[in-house]
Amino acid sequence: MLSYHETLDIILNAATPRAPQKMALDHLTGLVAGETLTADALVPPFDNSAMDGFAVHSDQIAGTTRTHPVVLTVDGSTMAGDRPATGQRGAWEIMTGAPVPKAYDAVIRIEDSVILEQDDAGRPTRIAITVSGFPGKNIRKAGTDFAPGDRLLDKGMRIGPPQIMALAALGQDQVSVIPAPRAAVISTGKELVDDMDQPLKPGQIHNSNAPYLLAGLRAHDCPAVNAGTIFDDPEKFDQKINALRQQDFDLILSSGAVSMGRHDFIPDGLRRQGAEILCHKAAIRPGKPILFARLPDGAFYFGLPGNPIAAAVGMRFFAYPLIRKLRGQRPETPLIARLKNAFTKESPFRFFQKARCHRDSEGQLHVEVLPGQESYKISPLLQQNCWAVIPETGLNLRAGHLVDVYPLFPESEGGFL
Numbered sequence: 575m576l577s578y579h580e581t582l583d584i585i586l587n588a589a590t591p592r593a594p595q596k597m598a599l600d601h602l603t604g605l606v607a608g609e610t611l612t613a614d615a616l617v618p619p620f621d622n623s624a625m626d627g628f629a630v631h632s633d634q635i636a637g638t639t640r641t642h643p644v645v646l647t648v649d650g651s652t653m654a655g656d657r658p659a660t661g662q663r664g665a666w667e668i669m670t671g672a673p674v675p676k677a678y679d680a681v682i683r684i685e686d687s688v689i690l691e692q693d694d695a696g697r698p699t700r701i702a703i704t705v706s707g708f709p710g711k712n713i714r715k716a717g718t719d720f721a722p723g724d725r726l727l728d729k730g731m732r733i734g735p736p737q738i739m740a741l742a743a744l745g746q747d748q749v750s751v752i753p754a755p756r757a758a759v760i761s762t763g764k765e766l767v768d769d770m771d772q773p774l775k776p777g778q779i780h781n782s783n784a785p786y787l788l789a790g791l792r793a794h795d796c797p798a799v800n801a802g803t804i805f806d807d808p809e810k811f812d813q814k815i816n817a818l819r820q821q822d823f824d825l826i827l828s829s830g831a832v833s834m835g836r837h838d839f840i841p842d843g844l845r846r847q848g849a850e851i852l853c854h855k856a857a858i859r860p861g862k863p864i865l866f867a868r869l870p871d872g873a874f875y876f877g878l879p880g881n882p883i884a885a886a887v888g889m890r891f892f893a894y895p896l897i898r899k900l901r902g903q904r905p906e907t908p909l910i911a912r913l914k915n916a917f918t919k920e921s922p923f924r925f926f927q928k929a930r931c932h933r934d935s936e937g938q939l940h941v942e943v944l945p946g947q948e949s950y951k952i953s954p955l956l957q958q959n960c961w962a963v964i965p966e967t968g969l970n971l972r973a974g975h976l977v978d979v980y981p982l983f984p985e986s987e988g989g990f991l
């Protein structure tokens with residue numbers, strides 16, 4: 575049987591990153607940059623005031639204090655959005671974000687002045703300044719946030735709200751990104767009930783895999799649709815795959831029907847479609863029966879095992895890496911944590927364990943393997959914030975041993991750090 579890494583290599587070697595395309599800012603969140611992008615403009619685009627107050631010549635107010643104020647006329651007013659004024663010899667009323675008139679080199683807050691006279695419209699015409707100033711005080715100089723050439727996006731990085739704000743500030747609307755692969759999720763098994771309002775008949779269970787896989791794919795920025803449940807009928811499987819092949823999905827995931835049972839029809843069904851089965855079964859627990867194939871038109875197919883945690887591990891440790899590769903992202907690197915409890919196993923398989931990580935006061939990560947590792951048990955997921963990986967050779971690991979841990983979602987590391 576192939577090891578985890580042999581299986582992963584087959585999967586990753588089968589895929590090449592999708593071609594980048596230009597997309598508008600509105601659609602970028604969660605996509606991956608298709609090119610390295612630098613700023614081509616100044617932000618702020620002009621020198622502007624950081625405060626509501628008065629633009630002044632700093633040398634006019636050198637040494638000014640509350641007890642020795644300087645009285646100035648106010649020669650004009652500029653608010654944000656006004657064209658830059660030239661300025662005169664006195665002070666100039668100015669609002670936050672307004673261009674500082676060329677004649678001035680400092681802005682004094684309104685709180686650091688006393689209005690002595692106003693015109694009929696309430697505009698200050700004579701003020702006393704009660705603090706001193708220096709060149710640049712309360713002025714946001716052009717280009718002090720971004721200047722041409724500053725790095726905005728690195729090729730292969732995920733675009734999130736911070737990048738959106740920077741791109742918007744620079745007016746860069748069309749960005750080269752790798753389009754997200756599109757996935758469809760199929761469930762198999764005549765015991766499954768999708769309609770939550772329908773009471774279970776003897777022998778039936780609710781379908782929990784499809785909602786989990788759909789949520790997990792979407793949480794990993796992979797748009798996914800529910801392609802429904804086929805019972806244990808190979809003919810229905812053929813019809814379903816034929817229909818999905820018309821819709822240009824990049825990825826199809828099914829759960830169930832890949833193991834040893836008489837009704838485990840997925841491998842034969844895929845062969846009937848002309849699919850190339852690239853691997854089937856890996857030396858891992860849970861999730862051993864996993865199958866990976868390529869359909870004739872290039873879509874990838876994961877036959878995930880039916881037990882819920884086996885399906886979860888298949889998505890996390892095989893489908894997510896494939897999705898990263900299709901999106902042009904670098905492979906994920908694990909975090910390293912100390913085992914809280916000793917761990918023993920009899921099998922030389924690689925184990926993916928439901929686990930909970932925390933950081934101690936010195937910043938060291940500790941990981942507790944949770945009780946309830948059986949692959950039908952969903953309840954530990956509610957305590958779980960990561961997966962602990964026990965390597966093939968880790969038959970007897972002492973407490974304190976360092977192991978790899980992976981957050982539930984690659985982009986959610988901050989969740990427990």
Ligand SMILES: Nc1nc2c(c(=O)[nH]1)N[C@H]1C(S)=C(S)[C@@H](COP(=O)(O)OP(=O)(O)OC[C@H]3O[C@@H](n4cnc5c(N)ncnc54)[C@H](O)[C@@H]3O)O[C@H]1N2
Nearest residue numbers: 761763781782783784830831832833834838879880881884
């Ligand atoms: N003789 C053997 N039997 C089994 C082996 C084996 O090696 N030899 N492997 C076991 C392992 S490990 C797993 S995992 C399962 C995988 O089997 P299948 O992928 O063929 O899945 P099913 O038999 O269809 O279902 C297994 C289990 O999962 C439940 N299930 C299926 N789909 C869903 C769903 N959408 N939501 C919730 N639960 C689901 C299903 O009812 C079964 O209980 O095979 C072992 N057997």
Ligand code: MOO
Nearest residue numbers: 860861881884949
């Ligand atoms: O994949 Mo099975 O236990 O390993 O549930």
